[in-house]
Amino acid sequence: MRYILPSLLLAALPAHAASGPFFSLANTNFTVLIAFVIFIGVLVYFKVPGMLTGMLDKRAAKIQQDLDEARRLREEAKALVASYDRKLKEARDQVERIVANAQADAKAAAEAAKADLARSIARKLQAAEEQIAAAEGSAIREVRERAIAVAIAAAGDVLARQTTGESAAALIDASIAEVGKRLN
Numbered sequence: 001m002r003y004i005l006p007s008l009l010l011a012a013l014p015a016h017a018a019s020g021p022f023f024s025l026a027n028t029n030f031t032v033l034i035a036f037v038i039f040i041g042v043l044v045y046f047k048v049p050g051m052l053t054g055m056l057d058k059r060a061a062k063i064q065q066d067l068d069e070a071r072r073l074r075e076e077a078k079a080l081v082a083s084y085d086r087k088l089k090e091a092r093d094q095v096e097r098i099v100a101n102a103q104a105d106a107k108a109a110a111e112a113a114k115a116d117l118a119r120s121i122a123r124k125l126q127a128a129e130e131q132i133a134a135a136e137g138s139a140i141r142e143v144r145e146r147a148i149a150v151a152i153a154a155a156g157d158v159l160a161r162q163t164t165g166e167s168a169a170a171l172i173d174a175s176i177a178e179v180g181k182r183l184n
Contacts, residue, residue, distance in 0.1 A: 022030055043049065 021027065025031055
């Protein structure tokens, strides 16, 4: 402020006057210079430069505060991004573990199913073999019974041809006596 007034006075040298003496109210340059000096004086008297400086300082403080807030938010955002990246990595690791466990479970279930199928086939083979053996035993029994029936019929025919009435009566008596012995 101290340098403004002298520089203005130097700028308004008499050599620059429009016409006539410089220090006359008729000279417009001098009148403008006085009005300007009064205007500057009023501004200084009402402390306008201090108010402007204060407003600029407040604005600078607000800007600094906004910058600090932006830095803080940026750091928080970086921390959040790092946290989310860490959580994403953990989630991917967990997914990989779940997939590995599922694959292991599926493999174990497949092995168990194979073992169950093998046991089921073995049981069915055992049952089939038992049915075959039972059918074979039944067939053998039928053949034996048929052979016995044929042998008895053949023996009956042979005995009927060879036996006479007397020998038949003696055989009947011997059979009755044998049955009586066994019953008593």
